[in-house]
Amino acid sequence: MLKNILKINRPDFIELTTETKTVTSKWKNDDYNLDDINVKLNQDNEHLAIFLTAQTSKVKWIKLRWNNLSWDKNVRFLGDAWERGYGDMEWKGMNPNRFMPWYFCAKSEAKSVCYGVKVRPSAMCFWQVDSLGMTLFLDVRCGGSGVNLKGRVIKLADVIACEMRDCTSFEAMQEFCGQMCEDPILPKYPVYGSNNWYYAYGKSSESEILADCDYILNLTKDIENKPYMVIDDCWQEHHRLNEYNGGPWTKGNEKFPDMKALADKLVQKGVRPGIWVRLLLNEDENIKNEWRLSHNNCIDPTNPEALNYIKEDIKRICNWGYTLIKHDFSTFDLFGKWGFQMSPLVTDDGWHFYDDSLTSAEVVKLLYKAILDASVEASNGETLILGCNTIGHLGAGYMHINRTGDDTSGVIWERTRFMGV
Known part of the structure; x- marks a missing residue:
């Protein structure tokens, strides 16, 4: 070259x-x-x-x-x-x-x-x-x-x-x-494994996760680098199938009675535990109105108290023993649009964040850095951060892994072929 x-x-x-x-x-x-x-x-x-x-x-x-x-x-x-x-x-x-x-x-x-x-x-x-x-x-x-x-x-x-x-x-x-990003944070090993979203689509349980774990272990016998078993949307306290997939993120639901115990079981079986979370959509009654965005009621990370609340969610999940956190939906929850709707502006006029002295790009970086910092504090840097529906150019250096394409499908082959890997 x-x-x-x-x-x-x-x-x-x-x-x-x-x-x-x-x-x-x-x-x-x-x-x-x-x-x-x-x-x-x-x-x-x-x-x-x-x-x-x-x-x-x-x-x-x-x-x-x-x-x-x-x-x-x-x-x-x-x-x-x-x-x-x-x-x-x-x-x-x-x-x-x-x-x-x-x-x-x-x-x-x-x-x-x-x-x-x-x-x-x-x-x-x-x-x-x-x-x-x-x-x-x-x-x-x-x-x-x-x-x-x-x-x-x-x-x-x-x-x-x-x-x-x-x-x-x-x-x-x-x-x-590589010239644009001189300070990436990268996993120490290839990251692979199973995520239950692409067949369960929010309908799962602890017993099904453990069965998935056995399945992926059977496929990866004698491989020194252990696979991940990522628990996607389905485990959270207020989960309502096809209706609500936000927080609180303080505990599991009746199908997931003890999230820390489940992480321990996954480790004992021989996989690395991973988990999905949507940090900015949360119906916890303890969240103050001033913590919420005016246009969609999601959490506003520019409010210092709200940002600390988000960091506590991350620390709790790390303390349960999950060593990969897939945080999702933050771009949509901040700006009210999917990427294909940003043509070309990322959000509509007429609203602002709690701290109106920050640009939107600075707000996104503030959130990503807080998530990383909280995970480092709680796990001594052993937890990997995976961004989904995140802005990779703003997350480089704050996320170890980034989802670069929209969902493929476990049901519709044409969607999988269109979206690719």
């Missing part, structure tokens, strides 16, 4: 939108000022850092435009997804209306050219390309309202780019993803 780091030049134009107006301007130097708002660039030969501050103005999003970029003939483009693929990730020709979250690769016969933002930015970022150049859109809203930074300076993103030759497109994107 021949790799060439590309220098990101200053954008030609900036468009800035607040709660009250949209202004488009040519970009003339490293600072752009509008009223009390400042957007600043920090350039070097390897990346372009973008900073934002404002005193009282509530900023919604920023568009940066680069002109005079040329793309090879017959070039094909591939981008990422907001939170996971829905059978829709593919190489396509140029389409100015296509939005590509986080990063993209432009592949021609001669080379692969990649542009992206490093993992864990503080804005929801997507790219668009056309025959004259490219645009980077940075959504800095707090939920569906302009963020109220109150003078705080935040780094929105680190933009990087590189060109690669003498390699496949897979090798090029693998290299670029």
